[in-house]
Amino acid sequence: MSVKMISLGVLGLVAVAAAGWLGWLYSLPPAPPAMAASAVPPEETQAMLAALKPPKRERPVIAIIGINDATETTDYLMPYGILRRADIADVLLVATQEGPVSLYPALTVEPDTTIAAFDAQYPEGADYVIVPAMSRDDDPAALDWIRGQSSKGAIVVGVCVGAKVVGAAGLLDGRQATTHWYYLTELLKRSPTIEHVANRRFVVDGNVATTTGITASMPMMLTLIEAIAGRDKAVEVARGLGVDTWDARHASGAFRFNRSFARTVIGNSATFWTREQLAIALEEGMDEVSLALVADAWSRTYRSKALTFAEGPITSKNGARIVPDRSGSWRGDERIADFADAKPAQVLDATLQAIEQRYGRRTTDVVAMELEYPR
Known part of the structure; x- marks a missing residue:
């Protein structure tokens, strides 16, 4: 069997698999429309x-x-x-x-x-x-x-x-x-x-x-x-x-597995070799709620991972001891804004906006869905 025939056979299998994936993808429901939550008695x-x-x-x-x-x-x-x-x-x-x-x-x-x-x-x-x-x-x-x-x-x-x-x-x-x-x-x-x-x-x-x-x-x-x-x-x-x-x-x-969610996760995951490492500087007294929301959101894009750096462990605003991923200064990719002057709920909204500016609306929607955050 020639190399050419083997290659064509592999391509055929890839095509069949791709068709299967596409069929599954388009069998999923579309993203649900915006919904209002009813008041609780x-x-x-x-x-x-x-x-x-x-x-x-x-x-x-x-x-x-x-x-x-x-x-x-x-x-x-x-x-x-x-x-x-x-x-x-x-x-x-x-x-x-x-x-x-x-x-x-x-x-x-x-x-x-x-x-x-x-x-x-x-x-x-x-x-x-x-x-x-x-x-x-x-x-x-x-x-x-x-x-x-x-x-x-x-x-x-x-x-x-x-x-x-x-x-x-x-x-x-x-x-x-x-x-x-x-x-x-x-x-x-x-x-x-x-x-x-x-x-x-x-x-x-x-x-x-x-x-x-x-x-x-x-x-x-x-x-x-x-x-x-x-x-x-x-x-x-x-x-x-x-x-x-x-x-x-x-x-x-408003929260269910849908076509847009699956397509975005698959597409972002497929570009794993371009995944970014984004840095957060740990500082004494920083708000642990804001820090958690920022780090969590950026690490759920399937395109980036939030990493922290400091000279050593720091104590947060309310007493949590946070251990940095890296000691000393940061020499990697771009740093993430921690929105230190904002309140935690505002920090989450600002982080989602920053993710949209960097990766687009669909990725932001995926993050909000993972966080089950009603926007």
């Missing part, structure tokens, strides 16, 4: 606030649990930053093991404590346990600890795909819940007794709460602050974040 909001009242202490203890090898960036840092600035609880970043927590898709953090040290310090358990998305939802140490904290009376909050972890711990069976739009089918397949509640950015059922995608931890944490310390405190914190409203309204139909 006041009685529903009040019921959620009542369910989230501190179960044990006047000043609650809140543990944000992560596994060391990969925990979602914003899921881990945004609840911490929001709750710490409220100063209405003792808030701790907890890890399953000693050592730093590598966050996905960007940043590395030194946790405050481990699950073993936390148990020794608080044998009666936390008041609240916040569960971010993790690289796997079957980590035995994490699942055992979450179950144990629930059995001690903690209110468990699964943020984004952290709902899968909470579900794997058996805490969502027979309950109402939600999660990130992309993983909803997987969650319901694994835990078929869950009743999914559509058009809610977060759902509270008894002593378990769950949220939709990544950015939903902001309204969820503000609601938690309101339940602990009242409306005035929540308003104060919301203003500092640049947020006007934070109820549970959500247009679930």
Whole structure:
């Protein structure tokens, strides 16, 4: 068989595969139109606030649990930053093991404590346990600890795909819940007794709460602050974040797997050799919520990766210890603006605008979909 015939055969297989991909791509629905979310009835909001009242202490203890090898960036840092600035609880970043927590898709953090040290310090358990998305939802140490904290009376909050972890711990069976739009089918397949509640950015059922995608931890944490310390405190914190409203309204139909999303992800992924490394300078006292949103968003374009640099670990505005990816100065590609003078909600909008200017509208739409951010 000649080389020419082999080449033509390979090209034929490529053509068939491409046709298959195109057929699959165009079988997907188009991007949904803009949708308005309906208001949440006041009685529903009040019921959620009542369910989230501190179960044990006047000043609650809140543990944000992560596994060391990969925990979602914003899921881990945004609840911490929001709750710490409220100063209405003792808030701790907890890890399953000693050592730093590598966050996905960007940043590395030194946790405050481990699950073993936390148990020794608080044998009666936390008041609240916040569960971010993790690289796997079957980590035995994490699942055992979450179950144990629930059995001690903690209110468990699964943020984004952290709902899968909470579900794997058996805490969502027979309950109402939600999660990130992309993983909803997987969650319901694994835990078929869950009743999914559509058009809610977060759902509270008894002593378990769950949220939709990544950015939903902001309204969820503000609601938690309101339940602990009242409306005035929540308003104060919301203003500092640049947020006007934070109820549970959500247009679930605006977030679904569609043709534009798939085509953009495939196209951007295919140019992996041109992927950029974009730098963020870590500075003492910087806002960890803004940092998480900037690093997370830029690392979800499928065209760039956010990396940090500093002489050594820095302490953020509210006490998180951030470890740089590189020590010293940066000699790589372009730096990312961190919008240090803006409020976190404004920072996210400005970052999405910067991504659109660099990579176009479709890539920005993909990032917003991944963050499940209603724009």
